[in-house]
Amino acid sequence: MAGLARHVDPDEIIKILHDHPDAARKQHIHTHGSISQSTPYSSRYATQTELSKFRIPQDGAPADAVHAMLKDELDLDGKPNLNLASFVGTYMEREADALMMENISKNMSDADEYPAMMDMHARCVSIIAHLWGVQKGEKAIGTATTGSSEAIHLGGLAMKRRWQEKRQAAGKDTSKPNIIMGANAQVALEKFARYFEVESRILPVSKKSNYRLDPELVKENIDENTIGIFVILGSTYTGHYEPVEEISKILDEYEKKTGVDIPIHVDAASGGFIAPFTHAKVGGPKWNFELPRVKSINTSGHKFGLVYAGVGWIIWRDEAMLPKHLVFELHYLGGTEESYTLNFSRPGAQIICQYFNLIHLGFNGFRGIMENCMINARLLSKALEASGWYLCVSDIHRKKGEFEFKGVEHPVFSKDDETSADYNAGLPVVAFRFSDAFKKDYPALKQQSVSTLLRAKQYIIPNYPLPPNEDGTEILRVVVRESMSLDLLDRLVSDIFAVTQTMMESDPVDLQAFAPGSSSVEKNHSSSGHNVENKHKAERPMKHGIHRSVC
16 A cells, blocks of 8 residues: 655646646546637636746736636735734825826926926925934935835945045055944845945844843944944834944043044934834934934835835935045936935836825824824734743833833733833834743744734734844734724734644644745746745854845
């Protein structure tokens, strides 16, 4: 008696059946579709012919058939509003959607052809610069980008060029530039260093430093070759704001002792549209252009700027901070313009929608949305800890100045008419893990299973290690965006608890069936990365720098 097969290759089976019609008939698989093509599902693409995947087909296909087939395949994607892993917005108002579609074909590089769009671009730069405390007498300058990654690269390039020019003028060596960042930094920061030949000094984070850049380590690692410090306003791991003003004071003291002037670039990819509006701001200290040492700031319009993916912003506090070497004068399509971006052609509709949001919502509208996000993030955090099963690593739900969970028996802090100012400042991010008591009672249960089982309910909630030096701790993370309603939050809490209860009542062996599945052939050919179950095969261990892009 033959044993059961342990693995089947669906692509191979389909190929055999297509190559041998007789085999298909024996398996009762229909291969001769109707001649009628009144619907996509009555065409040959329903049963006889696969859509071409890797080579352009000789003949085309009806638009409705291709649309239907692609739409069906895309149904396998997660629902954007339930993608709680991402900071990127998935909702815009109907009028913003209309503006997006009405201007979808406009190209930001065609400045002379779309002057009204370029005027809106200039207005956005001015509005954002004022939100970030541009000082009287300074002429802020900035641009839209395709996202914060490009903006970070531009900010880093400006710091490197200013450092080079200053060193060259003094007759000093310029061959060993370095830049400082925490190990919690988003991967774009390390990309800048690697792509533009700057030594990245990636400093370890710890629980003591709230899993963010440690000012004490900054003191130990700066020198005359440091072109700048990347300070993050909102860690993607835990939502903590890094202490911009504290680091600025360290650099002030260093300059007094050595004469070396080291600037700060603030990566406010998420926090740039949160800190200006929430009552908490950044908890008291300064973080923006009110600090003279902050030379440039970036943000993502497509995160808490509430625009669909495709727009970021970088602002320099004064045009003197943008070296002329990086500015190109373009003579293009009949006009002349200055360019200081890495990309040329890029979408313009997102800039229009950014301006729409700024004007439509105004300061109070943005404040209302950001405060609501913080309220819902606090509610989720408190509910998780109240269960006794989870402990939050983030702390925007704790009373301002308190950073430790005191136990389920301790009263939960709240007050009438409370605002975010009554709590620790940070992003509306909930980073949580199994509590120590839960792990003691259920040592065989894996936290990854929570993420996997919630995915079966269509939530996308990642489970991943904290940065190097703390990577023995894994966290689950929820980003509370504008579209997280109270009803959805209530359902999420219920589903997290239901999944946890199911795990507690299940045999750990049974839960292995819910482990992440294999990748598609496209994924295997397009990426050399590994799924979670094979992460140990990675060529670059986590301790070697930044290991994950979690945005």
